[in-house]
Amino acid sequence: MKPPREEEIQQDYVEYVVKINRCATVVKGGRRFSFSALVVVGNKNGKVGIGFGKANEVPPAVQKAVKDAKKNSVKLDLCGDTIAHEVIGKFGATEVFMKPAAPGTGVIAGAAVRAIAEAAGIKNILSKAYGSTNPVNLTKAALKGLQSIRSKEQLRRLRGVEIK
Structure with a gap:
C-alpha cells in the first residue's frame, strides 16, 4: 500500500x-x-x-x-496579506489586472478572481477583468498572473539593488 x-x-x-x-x-x-x-x-x-x-x-x-x-x-509568493507588485494575467481572450492594496481595503474583485484571492489567503487586492468574463478563463488568468509574481528577493537579485 x-x-x-x-x-x-x-x-x-x-x-x-x-x-x-x-x-x-x-x-x-x-x-x-x-x-x-x-x-x-x-x-x-x-x-x-x-x-x-x-x-x-x-x-x-x-x-x-x-x-x-x-x-x-x-504555491504562490505573497507579501503579507497582499501581493508584492502589480501584475496582469492573460488566458485566452481574458486579461486580469491585479494590484496590491493598502491594509483594510479588502478583496475588490469579481466572483471568480475573489475565490482565487481568498483561497490563497490574500486579504487586500484590487483587480479588474478585461475582455472575456468567462469564469473558467478568469480563474485561469488570475492564477497565471499570481504565479508570475516575483518575491522581493528575486526582484533584488534581478535588478542588483537593495529593496527595503
Whole structure:
C-alpha cells in the first residue's frame, strides 16, 4: 500500500464552488443532462488550485473538481496579506489586472478572481477583468498572473539593488 500524499494528509483546504453548469444532450428519448463544476481550493496560506469536474449529478462533479484542484495546486509568493507588485494575467481572450492594496481595503474583485484571492489567503487586492468574463478563463488568468509574481528577493537579485 502506498503512503498517502501530502495533499491527502492535509485537510485544511477551503473550497469555493465558482460555477456549476448544466449541459443537455438530445437523445431519442428526450434530453439527457450532465453537470460540470469549477472549483477553487486553497489553504489560505499561499497554496491554491483550480479544478474542473464533470458528472451526471452535481455532487460527484464537485467532488471530481475538488480532487482535480488539489492535484493541480501551486504555491504562490505573497507579501503579507497582499501581493508584492502589480501584475496582469492573460488566458485566452481574458486579461486580469491585479494590484496590491493598502491594509483594510479588502478583496475588490469579481466572483471568480475573489475565490482565487481568498483561497490563497490574500486579504487586500484590487483587480479588474478585461475582455472575456468567462469564469473558467478568469480563474485561469488570475492564477497565471499570481504565479508570475516575483518575491522581493528575486526582484533584488534581478535588478542588483537593495529593496527595503
